[in-house]
Amino acid sequence: MRVPLELRRAYKLLNHGPTTLVTSAAHGRTNVMAVAWAMPIDFEPPKVAVVIAEGTLTHELVKASGEITLCVPTRAQLDSVYAVGSVSGRDEDKWASSGLRAAPASRVQAPLVEGCVAWLECRVLPEPDIQRKYDLFIAEVVAAWVEDSVWKDGGWDFSAGEEYRPIHHVAGGVFFAAGERMQAHKPEGAKK
Amino acid sequence: MRVPLELRRAYKLLNHGPTTLVTSAAHGRTNVMAVAWAMPIDFEPPKVAVVIAEGTLTHELVKASGEITLCVPTRAQLDSVYAVGSVSGRDEDKWASSGLRAAPASRVQAPLVEGCVAWLECRVLPEPDIQRKYDLFIAEVVAAWVEDSVWKDGGWDFSAGEEYRPIHHVAGGVFFAAGERMQAHKPEGAKK
Numbered sequence: 001m002r003v004p005l006e007l008r009r010a011y012k013l014l015n016h017g018p019t020t021l022v023t024s025a026a027h028g029r030t031n032v033m034a035v036a037w038a039m040p041i042d043f044e045p046p047k048v049a050v051v052i053a054e055g056t057l058t059h060e061l062v063k064a065s066g067e068i069t070l071c072v073p074t075r076a077q078l079d080s081v082y083a084v085g086s087v088s089g090r091d092e093d094k095w096a097s098s099g100l101r102a103a104p105a106s107r108v109q110a111p112l113v114e115g116c117v118a119w120l121e122c123r124v125l126p127e128p129d130i131q132r133k134y135d136l137f138i139a140e141v142v143a144a145w146v147e148d149s150v151w152k153d154g155g156w157d158f159s160a161g162e163e164y165r166p167i168h169h170v171a172g173g174v175f176f177a178a179g180e181r182m183q184a185h186k187p188e189g190a191k192k
Numbered sequence: 193m194r195v196p197l198e199l200r201r202a203y204k205l206l207n208h209g210p211t212t213l214v215t216s217a218a219h220g221r222t223n224v225m226a227v228a229w230a231m232p233i234d235f236e237p238p239k240v241a242v243v244i245a246e247g248t249l250t251h252e253l254v255k256a257s258g259e260i261t262l263c264v265p266t267r268a269q270l271d272s273v274y275a276v277g278s279v280s281g282r283d284e285d286k287w288a289s290s291g292l293r294a295a296p297a298s299r300v301q302a303p304l305v306e307g308c309v310a311w312l313e314c315r316v317l318p319e320p321d322i323q324r325k326y327d328l329f330i331a332e333v334v335a336a337w338v339e340d341s342v343w344k345d346g347g348w349d350f351s352a353g354e355e356y357r358p359i360h361h362v363a364g365g366v367f368f369a370a371g372e373r374m375q376a377h378k379p380e381g382a383k384k
Binding site: 012015016019036037038040041042049051075081083087097098129130134136155156167169173175176177179180181183185187 | 203204207208209210211228229230231232233234239241243267270271273274275278279289290319321322326327328330347348357359360361362363365366367368369370371372373374375376377378379
Protein backbone atom coordinates (compact mmCIF):
# COMPACT_ATOMS: atom_id res chain seq x y z
CA MET A 1 0.00 0.00 0.00
CA ARG A 2 1.23 3.49 -0.88
CA VAL A 3 1.69 5.55 2.28
CA PRO A 4 2.91 9.13 2.73
CA LEU A 5 6.50 9.75 3.78
CA GLU A 6 7.69 12.86 5.62
CA LEU A 7 9.45 15.19 3.20
CA ARG A 8 12.61 15.31 5.30
CA ARG A 9 13.04 11.57 4.68
CA ALA A 10 12.34 11.73 0.95
CA TYR A 11 16.04 11.69 -0.01
CA LYS A 12 16.23 8.09 1.23
CA LEU A 13 14.05 7.01 -1.67
CA LEU A 14 16.72 7.98 -4.22
CA ASN A 15 19.95 8.09 -2.22
CA HIS A 16 21.09 4.64 -3.39
CA GLY A 17 20.88 5.71 -7.04
CA PRO A 18 18.07 3.62 -8.54
CA THR A 19 16.79 4.11 -12.06
CA THR A 20 13.55 6.09 -12.01
CA LEU A 21 10.40 6.53 -14.02
CA VAL A 22 9.63 10.17 -14.75
CA THR A 23 6.04 11.08 -15.50
CA SER A 24 4.72 14.32 -16.92
CA ALA A 25 1.39 15.87 -17.91
CA ALA A 26 0.48 18.80 -20.17
CA HIS A 27 -1.59 19.63 -23.25
CA GLY A 28 -4.19 17.08 -22.18
CA ARG A 29 -1.87 14.10 -22.17
CA THR A 30 0.59 12.30 -19.93
CA ASN A 31 3.82 10.41 -20.52
CA VAL A 32 6.24 8.09 -18.70
CA MET A 33 9.97 7.73 -19.38
CA ALA A 34 12.83 5.82 -17.73
CA VAL A 35 15.56 8.09 -16.35
CA ALA A 36 18.77 6.83 -14.72
CA TRP A 37 20.24 10.31 -14.32
CA ALA A 38 18.27 11.51 -11.31
CA MET A 39 19.51 12.14 -7.77
CA PRO A 40 18.76 14.04 -4.57
CA ILE A 41 20.57 17.36 -4.16
CA ASP A 42 19.15 18.56 -0.83
CA PHE A 43 17.53 17.21 2.33
CA GLU A 44 14.94 19.77 3.49
CA PRO A 45 13.16 21.02 1.63
CA PRO A 46 14.11 18.04 -0.51
CA LYS A 47 15.29 18.78 -4.01
CA VAL A 48 16.32 16.59 -6.93
CA ALA A 49 18.31 17.02 -10.14
CA VAL A 50 17.14 15.15 -13.25
CA VAL A 51 18.42 15.01 -16.82
CA ILE A 52 15.59 15.01 -19.39
CA ALA A 53 16.96 15.13 -22.92
CA GLU A 54 15.78 17.83 -25.27
CA GLY A 55 13.63 16.49 -28.07
CA THR A 56 11.82 13.98 -25.87
CA LEU A 57 8.09 14.29 -25.28
CA THR A 58 8.78 14.37 -21.54
CA HIS A 59 11.03 17.40 -21.99
CA GLU A 60 8.24 19.21 -23.84
CA LEU A 61 5.57 18.31 -21.26
CA VAL A 62 7.79 19.24 -18.31
CA LYS A 63 8.69 22.60 -19.79
CA ALA A 64 4.99 23.28 -20.31
CA SER A 65 3.79 22.14 -16.87
CA GLY A 66 6.75 22.66 -14.52
CA GLU A 67 5.89 19.38 -12.81
CA ILE A 68 7.17 15.81 -12.73
CA THR A 69 6.96 12.74 -10.62
CA LEU A 70 9.93 10.47 -9.97
CA CYS A 71 8.83 6.90 -9.31
CA VAL A 72 11.16 4.05 -8.24
CA PRO A 73 10.31 0.89 -10.21
CA THR A 74 11.15 -2.68 -9.25
CA ARG A 75 12.68 -5.76 -10.80
CA ALA A 76 9.16 -7.02 -11.43
CA GLN A 77 8.86 -4.09 -13.87
CA LEU A 78 12.25 -4.62 -15.57
CA ASP A 79 11.07 -5.01 -19.16
CA SER A 80 8.52 -2.21 -18.85
CA VAL A 81 11.19 0.16 -17.52
CA TYR A 82 13.53 -0.63 -20.39
CA ALA A 83 10.68 -0.24 -22.87
CA VAL A 84 9.68 3.24 -21.69
CA GLY A 85 13.35 4.26 -21.83
CA SER A 86 13.73 3.00 -25.38
CA VAL A 87 10.65 4.21 -27.25
CA SER A 88 9.19 7.70 -27.53
CA GLY A 89 5.79 8.89 -26.40
CA ARG A 90 5.66 10.70 -29.73
CA ASP A 91 5.48 7.35 -31.52
CA GLU A 92 3.11 5.45 -29.27
CA ASP A 93 1.09 5.62 -26.06
CA LYS A 94 3.68 4.20 -23.70
CA TRP A 95 1.11 3.45 -21.01
CA ALA A 96 -0.66 1.09 -23.40
CA SER A 97 2.48 -0.46 -24.86
CA SER A 98 4.35 -0.98 -21.57
CA GLY A 99 1.54 -2.18 -19.38
CA LEU A 100 2.44 0.43 -16.76
CA ARG A 101 -0.61 2.00 -15.11
CA ALA A 102 -1.05 5.57 -13.93
CA ALA A 103 -2.64 6.66 -10.66
CA PRO A 104 -3.43 10.23 -9.61
CA ALA A 105 -0.81 12.14 -7.65
CA SER A 106 -1.75 14.47 -4.77
CA ARG A 107 0.02 17.77 -5.51
CA VAL A 108 0.86 17.66 -9.21
CA GLN A 109 -0.95 16.76 -12.41
CA ALA A 110 1.75 14.28 -13.49
CA PRO A 111 0.60 10.80 -12.45
CA LEU A 112 2.20 8.18 -10.21
CA VAL A 113 3.11 4.78 -11.66
CA GLU A 114 1.40 1.86 -9.97
CA GLY A 115 3.55 -1.04 -8.81
CA CYS A 116 6.55 1.14 -7.96
CA VAL A 117 7.95 1.20 -4.41
CA ALA A 118 8.53 4.95 -4.02
CA TRP A 119 7.11 8.14 -5.51
CA LEU A 120 8.23 11.78 -5.40
CA GLU A 121 5.94 14.54 -6.62
CA CYS A 122 8.04 17.48 -7.77
CA ARG A 123 7.78 21.08 -8.97
CA VAL A 124 10.52 22.26 -11.29
CA LEU A 125 12.49 25.30 -10.10
CA PRO A 126 13.18 28.08 -12.59
CA GLU A 127 16.75 27.43 -13.74
CA PRO A 128 16.49 28.05 -17.48
CA ASP A 129 20.25 28.38 -18.01
CA ILE A 130 21.22 24.85 -16.91
CA GLN A 131 18.05 23.42 -18.48
CA ARG A 132 19.16 24.81 -21.81
CA LYS A 133 22.86 23.97 -21.49
CA TYR A 134 22.67 20.51 -19.89
CA ASP A 135 19.02 19.37 -20.09
CA LEU A 136 19.31 19.43 -16.29
CA PHE A 137 16.17 20.15 -14.26
CA ILE A 138 16.22 21.08 -10.57
CA ALA A 139 12.95 20.32 -8.79
CA GLU A 140 11.58 20.56 -5.27
CA VAL A 141 9.85 17.52 -3.82
CA VAL A 142 6.36 18.54 -2.65
CA ALA A 143 5.02 15.11 -1.69
CA ALA A 144 6.60 11.69 -1.14
CA TRP A 145 5.15 8.18 -0.87
CA VAL A 146 6.54 4.75 -0.18
CA GLU A 147 5.21 1.18 -0.50
CA ASP A 148 4.72 0.16 3.10
CA SER A 149 5.50 -3.52 2.53
CA VAL A 150 9.15 -2.59 1.82
CA TRP A 151 9.56 0.19 4.40
CA LYS A 152 10.35 -0.70 8.01
CA ASP A 153 11.65 1.51 10.82
CA GLY A 154 12.31 4.41 8.48
CA GLY A 155 14.26 2.48 5.85
CA TRP A 156 14.12 -0.05 3.02
CA ASP A 157 13.43 -3.70 3.84
CA PHE A 158 12.96 -6.11 0.95
CA SER A 159 12.25 -9.20 3.02
CA ALA A 160 8.69 -9.09 1.64
CA GLY A 161 10.03 -10.28 -1.72
CA GLU A 162 12.88 -10.05 -4.18
CA GLU A 163 10.53 -8.72 -6.85
CA TYR A 164 10.25 -5.41 -4.94
CA ARG A 165 13.93 -4.50 -5.24
CA PRO A 166 14.78 -1.30 -7.14
CA ILE A 167 16.87 -1.63 -10.30
CA HIS A 168 19.93 0.28 -11.48
CA HIS A 169 20.52 0.62 -15.21
CA VAL A 170 24.07 0.30 -16.54
CA ALA A 171 23.58 0.40 -20.33
CA GLY A 172 21.76 -1.43 -23.12
CA GLY A 173 19.12 -2.99 -20.89
CA VAL A 174 21.61 -4.39 -18.36
CA PHE A 175 20.55 -3.59 -14.81
CA PHE A 176 21.71 -4.49 -11.31
CA ALA A 177 19.09 -5.15 -8.66
CA ALA A 178 19.71 -3.43 -5.34
CA GLY A 179 21.57 -6.21 -3.54
CA GLU A 180 22.75 -7.22 -0.12
CA ARG A 181 22.14 -4.79 2.74
CA MET A 182 25.25 -3.84 4.68
CA GLN A 183 25.70 -1.70 7.80
CA ALA A 184 29.03 0.10 7.99
CA HIS A 185 30.69 0.56 11.37
CA LYS A 186 30.45 4.03 12.78
CA PRO A 187 33.89 5.61 12.69
CA GLU A 188 35.52 7.11 15.77
CA GLY A 189 35.19 10.87 15.82
CA ALA A 190 32.12 10.94 13.56
CA LYS A 191 29.89 13.98 13.98
CA LYS A 192 26.85 12.50 12.28
CA MET B 193 44.91 -3.57 -12.69
CA ARG B 194 43.75 -0.05 -13.53
CA VAL B 195 43.32 0.31 -17.30
CA PRO B 196 42.17 3.32 -19.34
CA LEU B 197 38.58 3.46 -20.58
CA GLU B 198 37.45 5.38 -23.66
CA LEU B 199 35.74 8.62 -22.59
CA ARG B 200 32.58 7.79 -24.52
CA ARG B 201 32.07 4.77 -22.25
CA ALA B 202 32.82 6.64 -19.01
CA TYR B 203 29.11 7.11 -18.17
CA LYS B 204 28.84 3.34 -17.60
CA LEU B 205 31.02 3.68 -14.51
CA LEU B 206 28.38 5.78 -12.71
CA ASN B 207 25.15 5.00 -14.56
CA HIS B 208 23.94 2.52 -11.91
CA GLY B 209 24.18 5.14 -9.18
CA PRO B 210 26.96 3.93 -6.88
CA THR B 211 28.27 5.97 -3.98
CA THR B 212 31.55 7.64 -4.93
CA LEU B 213 34.71 8.90 -3.32
CA VAL B 214 35.54 12.45 -4.37
CA THR B 215 39.15 13.53 -4.10
CA SER B 216 40.54 17.03 -4.32
CA ALA B 217 43.91 18.81 -4.14
CA ALA B 218 44.88 22.43 -3.49
CA HIS B 219 46.97 24.55 -1.12
CA GLY B 220 49.54 21.76 -0.90
CA ARG B 221 47.15 19.13 0.45
CA THR B 222 44.64 16.55 -0.70
CA ASN B 223 41.38 15.22 0.68
CA VAL B 224 38.90 12.37 0.13
CA MET B 225 35.18 12.44 0.88
CA ALA B 226 32.28 10.04 0.27
CA VAL B 227 29.58 11.46 -2.01
CA ALA B 228 26.34 9.65 -2.89
CA TRP B 229 24.95 12.58 -4.87
CA ALA B 230 26.92 12.21 -8.08
CA MET B 231 25.68 11.17 -11.51
CA PRO B 232 26.45 11.36 -15.23
CA ILE B 233 24.70 14.13 -17.12
CA ASP B 234 26.13 13.65 -20.63
CA PHE B 235 27.70 10.97 -22.81
CA GLU B 236 30.33 12.66 -25.01
CA PRO B 237 32.16 14.58 -23.92
CA PRO B 238 31.16 12.93 -20.64
CA LYS B 239 30.00 15.23 -17.88
CA VAL B 240 28.95 14.66 -14.30
CA ALA B 241 26.99 16.56 -11.65
CA VAL B 242 28.13 16.32 -8.03
CA VAL B 243 26.86 17.87 -4.80
CA ILE B 244 29.70 18.99 -2.51
CA ALA B 245 28.35 20.75 0.56
CA GLU B 246 29.57 24.22 1.41
CA GLY B 247 31.71 24.27 4.52
CA THR B 248 33.47 21.00 3.73
CA LEU B 249 37.20 20.94 3.09
CA THR B 250 36.50 19.29 -0.28
CA HIS B 251 34.29 22.24 -1.28
CA GLU B 252 37.13 24.63 -0.46
CA LEU B 253 39.78 22.61 -2.32
CA VAL B 254 37.57 22.10 -5.39
CA LYS B 255 36.73 25.78 -5.62
CA ALA B 256 40.46 26.56 -5.45
CA SER B 257 41.61 23.94 -7.96
CA GLY B 258 38.66 23.36 -10.30
CA GLU B 259 39.45 19.64 -10.32
CA ILE B 260 38.11 16.45 -8.74
CA THR B 261 38.26 12.75 -9.21
CA LEU B 262 35.24 10.52 -8.74
CA CYS B 263 36.26 7.02 -7.67
CA VAL B 264 33.88 4.04 -7.31
CA PRO B 265 34.67 2.15 -4.10
CA THR B 266 33.76 -1.45 -3.30
CA ARG B 267 32.18 -3.45 -0.52
CA ALA B 268 35.69 -4.35 0.65
CA GLN B 269 36.05 -0.61 1.46
CA LEU B 270 32.66 -0.24 3.20
CA ASP B 271 33.85 1.06 6.56
CA SER B 272 36.44 3.36 5.00
CA VAL B 273 33.81 4.89 2.72
CA TYR B 274 31.47 5.55 5.61
CA ALA B 275 34.33 7.00 7.65
CA VAL B 276 35.39 9.52 4.99
CA GLY B 277 31.74 10.55 4.63
CA SER B 278 31.35 11.09 8.37
CA VAL B 279 34.46 12.95 9.48
CA SER B 280 35.99 16.16 8.12
CA GLY B 281 39.41 16.63 6.60
CA ARG B 282 39.57 19.77 8.70
CA ASP B 283 39.69 17.62 11.85
CA GLU B 284 42.02 14.86 10.75
CA ASP B 285 44.04 13.49 7.82
CA LYS B 286 41.41 11.18 6.36
CA TRP B 287 43.95 9.22 4.34
CA ALA B 288 45.70 8.20 7.55
CA SER B 289 42.52 7.55 9.56
CA SER B 290 40.62 5.63 6.86
CA GLY B 291 43.42 3.47 5.49
CA LEU B 292 42.56 4.61 1.96
CA ARG B 293 45.62 5.16 -0.20
CA ALA B 294 46.12 7.79 -2.90
CA ALA B 295 47.72 7.21 -6.29
CA PRO B 296 48.60 9.87 -8.88
CA ALA B 297 46.00 10.72 -11.52
CA SER B 298 46.97 11.43 -15.13
CA ARG B 299 45.27 14.73 -16.01
CA VAL B 300 44.43 16.36 -12.68
CA GLN B 301 46.23 17.02 -9.41
CA ALA B 302 43.50 15.36 -7.33
CA PRO B 303 44.58 11.77 -6.64
CA LEU B 304 42.92 8.45 -7.43
CA VAL B 305 41.94 6.12 -4.58
CA GLU B 306 43.60 2.71 -4.71
CA GLY B 307 41.37 -0.35 -4.42
CA CYS B 308 38.42 1.25 -6.18
CA VAL B 309 37.01 -0.30 -9.38
CA ALA B 310 36.49 2.85 -11.46
CA TRP B 311 37.97 6.33 -11.60
CA LEU B 312 36.93 9.53 -13.39
CA GLU B 313 39.29 12.50 -13.58
CA CYS B 314 37.24 15.68 -13.93
CA ARG B 315 37.58 19.41 -14.52
CA VAL B 316 34.87 21.59 -13.01
CA LEU B 317 32.97 23.77 -15.49
CA PRO B 318 32.33 27.41 -14.57
CA GLU B 319 28.75 27.42 -13.26
CA PRO B 320 29.03 29.70 -10.22
CA ASP B 321 25.29 30.30 -9.93
CA ILE B 322 24.25 26.68 -9.28
CA GLN B 323 27.39 26.08 -7.21
CA ARG B 324 26.32 28.87 -4.90
CA LYS B 325 22.60 28.05 -4.81
CA TYR B 326 22.73 24.25 -4.65
CA ASP B 327 26.37 23.26 -3.93
CA LEU B 328 26.06 21.56 -7.31
CA PHE B 329 29.19 21.22 -9.43
CA ILE B 330 29.15 20.33 -13.14
CA ALA B 331 32.39 18.77 -14.36
CA GLU B 332 33.76 17.33 -17.57
CA VAL B 333 35.42 13.93 -17.45
CA VAL B 334 38.92 14.22 -18.94
CA ALA B 335 40.19 10.71 -18.21
CA ALA B 336 38.55 7.44 -17.11
CA TRP B 337 39.93 4.19 -15.73
CA VAL B 338 38.46 0.84 -14.75
CA GLU B 339 39.74 -2.19 -12.81
CA ASP B 340 40.19 -4.78 -15.55
CA SER B 341 39.33 -7.75 -13.33
CA VAL B 342 35.71 -6.53 -13.14
CA TRP B 343 35.32 -5.25 -16.71
CA LYS B 344 34.53 -7.69 -19.51
CA ASP B 345 33.23 -7.03 -23.03
CA GLY B 346 32.65 -3.34 -22.29
CA GLY B 347 30.67 -3.80 -19.08
CA TRP B 348 30.79 -4.73 -15.39
CA ASP B 349 31.42 -8.37 -14.45
CA PHE B 350 31.84 -9.17 -10.76
CA SER B 351 32.48 -12.89 -11.16
CA ALA B 352 36.05 -12.21 -9.97
CA GLY B 353 34.71 -11.68 -6.45
CA GLU B 354 31.87 -10.30 -4.38
CA GLU B 355 34.25 -7.92 -2.63
CA TYR B 356 34.60 -5.90 -5.86
CA ARG B 357 30.94 -4.86 -6.03
CA PRO B 358 30.15 -1.13 -5.83
CA ILE B 359 28.07 0.07 -2.89
CA HIS B 360 25.05 2.37 -2.74
CA HIS B 361 24.48 4.41 0.41
CA VAL B 362 20.93 4.81 1.73
CA ALA B 363 21.45 6.65 5.04
CA GLY B 364 23.24 6.26 8.37
CA GLY B 365 25.84 3.80 7.14
CA VAL B 366 23.32 1.45 5.52
CA PHE B 367 24.37 0.49 2.00
CA PHE B 368 23.18 -1.91 -0.68
CA ALA B 369 25.77 -3.76 -2.72
CA ALA B 370 25.17 -3.75 -6.46
CA GLY B 371 23.23 -7.01 -6.77
CA GLU B 372 22.03 -9.47 -9.35
CA ARG B 373 22.69 -8.65 -13.00
CA MET B 374 19.57 -8.65 -15.18
CA GLN B 375 19.16 -8.19 -18.94
CA ALA B 376 15.86 -6.62 -19.96
CA HIS B 377 14.19 -7.75 -23.18
CA LYS B 378 14.47 -5.31 -26.02
CA PRO B 379 11.04 -3.80 -26.68
CA GLU B 380 9.43 -3.86 -30.11
CA GLY B 381 9.81 -0.57 -31.89
CA ALA B 382 12.92 0.49 -29.93
CA LYS B 383 15.20 2.91 -31.73
CA LYS B 384 18.24 2.27 -29.54
